[in-house]
Amino acid sequence: MRTAWVAAGLSMIFRAARRGGLVALVSLTMALAACSSPAPGTHSSLPPNNLPSAAGTVQALVTALQSGKLDQVPFSTPETAAQADLDTIMAGMDGLRPSVTPASVTYDGINNTATVVLNQSYPLGSKTFDFQSTASLLHAASGWQVVWAPTIVHPQLSEQTRLRHTRDLPKRAPIIGHDNVTLVQQGLVFDLGIDKHIVKPAEALTSASALAKLMKVDATQFVKQVKAAGTDAFVIAISVRPADVPSAIEKIPGARALPNQAMLGPSSTFAQAILGVMGSPTAAQVAASHGDIQATDSVGISGLEMRDDAQLRGTPGHTIAIVPRTGPSASASPSAAASASSTAGSASGAASIAPTPVLYSSSAVPGTALRITLDLGLQTKAETVLGAAHGIASMVVLDRSSGALLAAANSSAAGGNPDATFGRYAPGSTFKIATSLAVLRHGLSPSSLVDCPHQITVNGKVFKNYSDYPANGYGRIPLSEAVANSCNTAFIKLSTTISPADLAEAAGSLGVGIDYNAGFPSFFGSVPTTSDPVVQAADAIGQGDVLASPMAMAGLSASVASAHTIIPHLVVGTTPTPTGAPLTSAEGAQLQTLMKAVVTSGTGQTLAGLVTGAKTGTAEYDAGKTIKTHAWMIAWNARYAIAVMVYHGQTASGTAGPLIRQFLS
Numbered sequence: 001m002r003t004a005w006v007a008a009g010l011s012m013i014f015r016a017a018r019r020g021g022l023v024a025l026v027s028l029t030m031a032l033a034a035c036s037s038p039a040p041g042t043h044s045s046l047p048p049n050n051l052p053s054a055a056g057t058v059q060a061l062v063t064a065l066q067s068g069k070l071d072q073v074p075f076s077t078p079e080t081a082a083q084a085d086l087d088t089i090m091a092g093m094d095g096l097r098p099s100v101t102p103a104s105v106t107y108d109g110i111n112n113t114a115t116v117v118l119n120q121s122y123p124l125g126s127k128t129f130d131f132q133s134t135a136s137l138l139h140a141a142s143g144w145q146v147v148w149a150p151t152i153v154h155p156q157l158s159e160q161t162r163l164r165h166t167r168d169l170p171k172r173a174p175i176i177g178h179d180n181v182t183l184v185q186q187g188l189v190f191d192l193g194i195d196k197h198i199v200k201p202a203e204a205l206t207s208a209s210a211l212a213k214l215m216k217v218d219a220t221q222f223v224k225q226v227k228a229a230g231t232d233a234f235v236i237a238i239s240v241r242p243a244d245v246p247s248a249i250e251k252i253p254g255a256r257a258l259p260n261q262a263m264l265g266p267s268s269t270f271a272q273a274i275l276g277v278m279g280s281p282t283a284a285q286v287a288a289s290h291g292d293i294q295a296t297d298s299v300g301i302s303g304l305e306m307r308d309d310a311q312l313r314g315t316p317g318h319t320i321a322i323v324p325r326t327g328p329s330a331s332a333s334p335s336a337a338a339s340a341s342s343t344a345g346s347a348s349g350a351a352s353i354a355p356t357p358v359l360y361s362s363s364a365v366p367g368t369a370l371r372i373t374l375d376l377g378l379q380t381k382a383e384t385v386l387g388a389a390h391g392i393a394s395m396v397v398l399d400r401s402s403g404a405l406l407a408a409a410n411s412s413a414a415g416g417n418p419d420a421t422f423g424r425y426a427p428g429s430t431f432k433i434a435t436s437l438a439v440l441r442h443g444l445s446p447s448s449l450v451d452c453p454h455q456i457t458v459n460g461k462v463f464k465n466y467s468d469y470p471a472n473g474y475g476r477i478p479l480s481e482a483v484a485n486s487c488n489t490a491f492i493k494l495s496t497t498i499s500p501a502d503l504a505e506a507a508g509s510l511g512v513g514i515d516y517n518a519g520f521p522s523f524f525g526s527v528p529t530t531s532d533p534v535v536q537a538a539d540a541i542g543q544g545d546v547l548a549s550p551m552a553m554a555g556l557s558a559s560v561a562s563a564h565t566i567i568p569h570l571v572v573g574t575t576p577t578p579t580g581a582p583l584t585s586a587e588g589a590q591l592q593t594l595m596k597a598v599v600t601s602g603t604g605q606t607l608a609g610l611v612t613g614a615k616t617g618t619a620e621y622d623a624g625k626t627i628k629t630h631a632w633m634i635a636w637n638a639r640y641a642i643a644v645m646v647y648h649g650q651t652a653s654g655t656a657g658p659l660i661r662q663f664l665s
Contacts, residue, residue, distance in 0.1 A: 046107070048109030054116070056143075058105060060074070061073050062118070074144065076140070082148035088162055089163055092165060094294055096124075097122075101118070118135060122291075125316065127318075127362055129359065133155050134152070134155070162324075166318075167294075168363070172186065172367050174186075176372070178373055178404075178406060183270070184275055188261065190239065190241075191258045192215060192237050192249060192257050193237050196230070196254070207255055208227075214252070215237055234258070269412070270379065272416055273303065276303020277300075278301065281293050300312065300313075312369075318362050320358075322357045322359065371571075371572040373404035374405065379406070382663060385409075389411045389413075391411070391646070392414050392646075392648070393413075394423060394550045395642070396549075396568075398557075399639070400636050403569055420550050421521055421551040423523065425550075426542055427548040427632060428541070432617075434506050438502045438505070439479070440591075441506065446480040448478065449478060450476070452475060452476075452477050454474060463489060464488065480593060480594050481597070481601075481602075483602070484594075500539070507525065509583040510565065511556060512548055516579075517574075518569055520570045550643040556634065557635060557643060561592070561636035562588070598614045599613060602616075603652065606658070610660070610664040611637045611642075612637050614636075616632065616652030616656070617634075630645055631648075631655035632646075633659075635660055640664075644656040
């Protein structure tokens with residue numbers, strides 16, 4: 001390669017001499033000399049003639065410092081000693097590793113050595129700790145070798161010092177609800193666990209099993225954790241509120257209840273599906289945080305606590321310092337002592353302890369409170385009402401004017417799932433309000449006469465009304481009566497006068513079927529278009545392919561009550577803007593007339609005096625060998641828009657209606 005460079009250079013010199021004279025000749029001769037390999041005995045960034053490139057060894061060192069594993073690096077001394085030294089230096093760094101790149105390599109051809117300058121950077125949250133260190137290389141018969149020294153890790157380290165990383169954790173911010181009421185804040189808990197320091201190893205495992213069974217946690221997993229922990233470890237099984245600490249824990253050898261602080265709501269179940277819970281971070285979360293999160297931290301693992309964890313948690317402060325390796329009498333390195341003396345004065349006497357040199361420091365930034373619209377009293381009441389519900393049931397309460405979510409409760413059978421805001425269910429006849437809007441837009445009015453036959457067949461599929469449909473409700477009846485009595489056949493026949501796109505557009509005007517980013521787990525419904533006449537017919541009565549959450553149907557109710565499109569929202573400052581075709585005030589007034597009829601003369605009379613408008617609904621679902629029904633009711637009055645869904649209910653007025661009555665009474 002060098003022969004080719006020389007030949008090319010000579011050719012360039014001759015051409016330049018002919019064109020530009022002596023100046024060009026001298027300039028190119030100097031350039032050619034700079035490209036050639038330096039002679040032995042000079043210091044250069046290029047390897048001299050007598051030495052090969054050290055690039056391979058340098059890259060091996062770079063990779064090793066980033067991983068913490070030195071086994072692929074050739075050393076001039078035993079690799080095991082270097083590895084042990086590195087492990088000691090990094091033992092207090094909480095698993096942090098630097099990003100390393102070689103800045104330069106300088107060769108010494110006389111001594112057969114090289115010096116590499118390393119750019120090092122420790123990511124610390126959103127910031128970095130950057131510095132340069134150097135490593136010495138020696139060329140031996142087997143090739144280039146690294147001369148290990150602590151200064152490779154940091155230039156101020158010595159054989160008596162190591163690095164230490166510490167964090168200053170800010171206080172986690174609260175979640176604040178309606179009327180500035182704090183819903184989640186730090187409070188007293190007790191960590192229940194096994195203290196291995198006070199029991200024998202075998203007894204610790206027996207006690208772990210007993211404690212796990214007492215607190216209803218996974219006994220097999222907890223026993224494994226206790227077994228793997230150190231001999232003096234305190235292994236936590238569960239953290240509970242003071243009132244939930246069982247007296248029986250005193251009878252388990254080695255079991256202890258230690259006080260701690262945790263983020264707590266008004267109760268252990270309060271709005272859990274919305275607010276979320278705290279727990280241990282995953283390995284991926286720890287790695288992605290670059291030191292902001294450690295495995296022993298408590299972070300949000302569900303709901304708003306997880307979604308807005310970074311905002312609530314704040315930013316820890318980080319400090320990296322050089323400290324003695326062993327005990328307070330260990331002497332600091334000369335470089336560390338010199339650094340410390342610049343700010344704290346020089347040490348007096350050989351036995352003096354040098355101040356800890358701080359290499360990097362950043363201040364903690366407190367978390368920011370998350371403000372939401374949830375109302376403490378209404379949420380508590382909704383949860384109390386659903387406490388008596390059988391099976392899965394959900395209730396959503398909105399401010400009817402603004403769409404602010406005031407309560408989103410689920411029964412205990414929901415198991416912590418966010419069914420109220422994120423559930424996906426066929427809304428049944430409550431969706432007839434959307435179908436009504438579509439036909440109103442095609443020229444009908446609440447007083448328009450429509451057909452309500454006993455049954456109707458679409459492409460071979462027979463549709464009927466529910467079993468206790470009023471006998472005098474058949475024939476030619478006003479649209480308002482078809483809504484009040486919830487005539488299936490009338491709406492299936494009306495579905496032939498509108499297109500699937502018309503239905504989807506009408507639903508969107510009521511806030512259903514369009515996805516919005518509301519800042520919390522939310523499902524606003526799905527109203528897909530179809531070319532199948534049977535599905536189109538079923539969609540018109542809230543079955544088929546139509547899906548919605550209780551929150552979405554509460555939003556539909558609020559849209560009617562307010563006579564303009566309402567999109568439910570929870571997080572203050574994150575209010576979705578409607579993107580569907582606007583609901584006009586005239587259309588809203590017509591829909592109000594229809595929903596009022598349900599209360600005054602239809603299937604929602606059980607709520608008379610408590611609500612102004614309502615709509616009942618049931619939706620069939622396949623429960624294996626039988627067909628069962630979801631029971632729905634949506635309603636609104638002067639203050640609230642409400643939706644209730646009971647996963648397995650008999651009738652809307654008999655199953656869902658009483659829950660709304662209890663809530664409003």
